Amino acid sequence: MPQTENLTSYYDIKQDEDGGRYVEVHVTGFPLLQIPLLNKSTGFSREERRELGIEGLVPPHTNTLEEQKARTYRAYGRLTSDLERHEFLRALQDRNEVLFYALFLDHLEEMLPVLYTPTVGEAVKNFSGIYRYPRGLAVSTDDIDHVSEVLDNVPLNDVRMIVATDSSAILGLGDQGFGGMAISIGKLSLYVAGGGLGLDKTLPVELDVGTDREDLLADPLYLGQHHRRLTGREYDEFLDHFVEAVAERYPQAIIQWEDFSRATAFRVLERFRRVIPSFNDDIQGTGAMAVAGLISAARQKGERLADQVFVVAGNGAGGIGVAGMIRQGLLREGLSEQEVQQRLFVITKEGLLVEGHGYEADEFQRPFIQPREAVADWGAGEQPSLLDTVRCAGATALLGLTGAAGLFSEDVIRAMHRNTARPIVFPLSNPTSHIEAHPADLLAWTDGGAIIATGSPFSPVTYGGREYRVGQGNNAFIFPGLGFGAVMSRAREITGGMVMEAAQTLADFTAAQGGPGAIFPHIEQLREVSQQVAVRVARQAVREGVSAERRIRNLTDAELTEFIQRHQWTPEYLPYRCAPDARPARGL
Ligand SMILES: O=C([O-])CC(=O)C(=O)O
Numbered sequence: 001m002p003q004t005e006n007l008t009s010y011y012d013i014k015q016d017e018d019g020g021r022y023v024e025v026h027v028t029g030f031p032l033l034q035i036p037l038l039n040k041s042t043g044f045s046r047e048e049r050r051e052l053g054i055e056g057l058v059p060p061h062t063n064t065l066e067e068q069k070a071r072t073y074r075a076y077g078r079l080t081s082d083l084e085r086h087e088f089l090r091a092l093q094d095r096n097e098v099l100f101y102a103l104f105l106d107h108l109e110e111m112l113p114v115l116y117t118p119t120v121g122e123a124v125k126n127f128s129g130i131y132r133y134p135r136g137l138a139v140s141t142d143d144i145d146h147v148s149e150v151l152d153n154v155p156l157n158d159v160r161m162i163v164a165t166d167s168s169a170i171l172g173l174g175d176q177g178f179g180g181m182a183i184s185i186g187k188l189s190l191y192v193a194g195g196g197l198g199l200d201k202t203l204p205v206e207l208d209v210g211t212d213r214e215d216l217l218a219d220p221l222y223l224g225q226h227h228r229r230l231t232g233r234e235y236d237e238f239l240d241h242f243v244e245a246v247a248e249r250y251p252q253a254i255i256q257w258e259d260f261s262r263a264t265a266f267r268v269l270e271r272f273r274r275v276i277p278s279f280n281d282d283i284q285g286t287g288a289m290a291v292a293g294l295i296s297a298a299r300q301k302g303e304r305l306a307d308q309v310f311v312v313a314g315n316g317a318g319g320i321g322v323a324g325m326i327r328q329g330l331l332r333e334g335l336s337e338q339e340v341q342q343r344l345f346v347i348t349k350e351g352l353l354v355e356g357h358g359y360e361a362d363e364f365q366r367p368f369i370q371p372r373e374a375v376a377d378w379g380a381g382e383q384p385s386l387l388d389t390v391r392c393a394g395a396t397a398l399l400g401l402t403g404a405a406g407l408f409s410e411d412v413i414r415a416m417h418r419n420t421a422r423p424i425v426f427p428l429s430n431p432t433s434h435i436e437a438h439p440a441d442l443l444a445w446t447d448g449g450a451i452i453a454t455g456s457p458f459s460p461v462t463y464g465g466r467e468y469r470v471g472q473g474n475n476a477f478i479f480p481g482l483g484f485g486a487v488m489s490r491a492r493e494i495t496g497g498m499v500m501e502a503a504q505t506l507a508d509f510t511a512a513q514g515g516p517g518a519i520f521p522h523i524e525q526l527r528e529v530s531q532q533v534a535v536r537v538a539r540q541a542v543r544e545g546v547s548a549e550r551r552i553r554n555l556t557d558a559e560l561t562e563f564i565q566r567h568q569w570t571p572e573y574l575p576y577r578c579a580p581d582a583r584p585a586r587g588l
């Protein structure tokens, strides 16, 4: 075990006599410049350089953060592909985090698609090729019996938010092995940029249980474990060890489960959600986002959720998660279970989720299985197709979570358009290459009537001389606020009520501030949305008695907002001082 000497932390944030904050660093000299959380690069003042032993190690001229941003943005402007831009920004993050977030927040709309969906999909696929810096924790099958030692190696003392994936269903891209780490990293950068969580409070995790991809297994340059995925008891034990070790090292941490295939997503969530506060982003985050968008879309038609007939294409974690949230939304509007069943249809790869095809074996999709009688008079055979279902059920809202590019064909959309002048169509699969239909086609096939939102970003589309903004229905509008609200309320559990509250907040925000015709807010509003989501989620945690944070129990709404704002991190350079006990390391 390596000696950690007596260093408990690399730095402390302190206050001077006048109440000004400064950073007291315990590490100085060359190593200080190697820690992205602390490195100000050319931003160190003359005095700091002298005191910290880095004179001569950075260029002579001292830059302000504004100047550094301008310089970096100019270099960024010279790049020619999105993957290159992604690598550039990630390299900046691994060098100087304050500058990275300052730049990212200034250019959120431009850079979100580069750091996150859709380009993050490319980063996942190419991860072994672009790997550079040890960001994030790899917990692999080699570590199964000493996960706590592995966690002890993480140089962060107070992690509150972990995004963990086993990479079995990354976006709509399927099994991606170790490359899924890029998703955990990307999601957490949104927690910081969008939610305002502190940099040192986040930990990306790749749970490397192996991969079933032959091409990866055969590739000596692939960086993950070269064996097939663990399954069954071994898999469960692996996760048990991981969760146990997290709870021990970071007792206040929340886990966001990300991109697990349906076979494990629901099981993992149920197994751990009361053991450690956790939620599944694809089931609950995507579900909440979709319901928020559907509320906004129905409102535009002067209707309610309960007036729609929903077809959800996809029975993975996202599809079943969305169906579950729609069901909750409909029940909340006063429909009975039976009425919900008559208005909510799920489509699998084989066709409608209907009785008699073995779907019953999966308890999580059971609530959405249609009884045979319901489709008996459709004249559509044993298992109606998507088109049959849209036509015969009279669908007015269609959501895609299949990863199947082009699934929403002209036939399907025209059939919907016969059901309603304003079909709600959300092709939500990510990245863009896997989308079920393109917004321009959807508008063309519905004479401009479709109400559209996509999971990946799209530029506005012109149809019939009018410009249509395409709302981005991405769980990025939910998870940073949901997670941050749970962190701030120190929630012991993330309840269904908290998730529903996040959805309602997003819908309310869109109505109030999204602009005319908006189904989702603008991406630049991400921080505002996330803050409101965090406040209302924290309030809901108190209401449900799951908040362990005494300080917020009796706060008014305004006070709670103020409390949350006060804890939101924003990128800035604080002055540095050298800790009295700091001992610069000498020589290699
Ligand atoms: O990552 C995204 O853009 C949204 C998401 O969770 C997914 O598609 O799996």
Ligand SMILES: [Mg+2]
Pocket: 171, 258, 259, 281, 282
């Ligand atoms: Mg996901």
